[in-house]
Amino acid sequence: MKEGPGSDLFVDDEPDSDPDDADSDSEDADTRASATTDSDTSTSSTTTGIPYTVRRQTVKEDRTHELAIFARDEFQELEDEVRRAVADELGMSPGNVPVTDIREAYIEVARRNPEDMAAVLDEWGYEHLR
Structure with a gap:
């Protein structure tokens, strides 16, 4: 599961994580923690200069409104x-x-x-x- 603004960065929610990735996990946690801080202080379309489409983890990230479109x-x-x-x-x-x-x-x-x-x-x- 991807971490979000309220997630505990030190809890491993992914049961199939690779033990060989342990060294990169702490670096990833530090990176995610700083990214979370950045996103909390800015609601613009970019965070630290990284466009939304590049930094997002899923297509629905930061999209809290569902619009029903009725079209011909x-x-x-x-x-x-x-x-x-x-x-x-x-x-x-x-x-x-x-x-x-x-x-x-x-x-x-x-x-x-x-x-x-x-x-x-x-x-x-x-x-x-x-």
Whole structure:
């Protein structure tokens, strides 16, 4: 099990740990302890300059909110296409670009470009709701 902010760093929760790794365990514990301290003092997208996608242990780390997305079939297909296209831009396999990251990136892109978001909504009929 991965250690988190409230975890006891000196308790071994992994029953299949390799005894040959004992020397590196204390170094890892020191590294995790300092990383925990850093993450407690900063809620920014990076900790000590390390981007979230690199420093996280799991895709769900630091993601405490679950958003239910109800979408039409065409948008499920579009999301798959977007994921493949973004992975291609990154030079990665689509399987290595989590859909959770893609969905958060949608929100960030919309935040940076609200006029584009508004234009799409107008195309969908929002201009008739004013």
